[in-house]
Amino acid sequence: MIVVPSGTLAYMTAESDETDRAVASDSRLGSRAPAFVQRSRPLHAVWRAGIFLVGLAVIGGGVILLPLPGPGWLIIFGGMAIWGTEFVWAQKVLRWTRRKVTEAARAAADPRVRRRNLVIGTLVVAALIGLAVWYVCSFGFTVPWRAG
Incomplete structure (x- = not known):
């Protein structure tokens, strides 16, 4: 979420870094917490801390599974997706990863x-x-x- 000079809220789209007021709710960067959580700063801080800890636990489990048989990378990206519900940097990492995987798949199909x-x-x-x-x-x- 970004506060623009007019004082209104705007969202960054996942396709670009430009702010846009009319975007689909699934393509915006920023917090996807419920509105009542976003209205209260302390509650939003607790929400973000909870999301961070849950994502960290999932990523930690994925790292443990990397040398073992199991879907370690899939679990790590699942933890990043959990972080991506709240943190812009995680959303950008996931967007970059998705773009690179698509490019690699396209190149492999050549x-x-x-x-x-x-x-x-x-x-x-x-x-x-x-x-x-x-x-x-x-x-x-x-x-x-x-x-x-």
């Missing part, structure tokens, strides 16, 4: 990139198979260390 990735993947798999065949031919199926 036939030349797909062909290059297929060739590189095929060469890597062929090299690994060649190393496995060389090892089996040289040493047999025994492992080079003592088990047990």
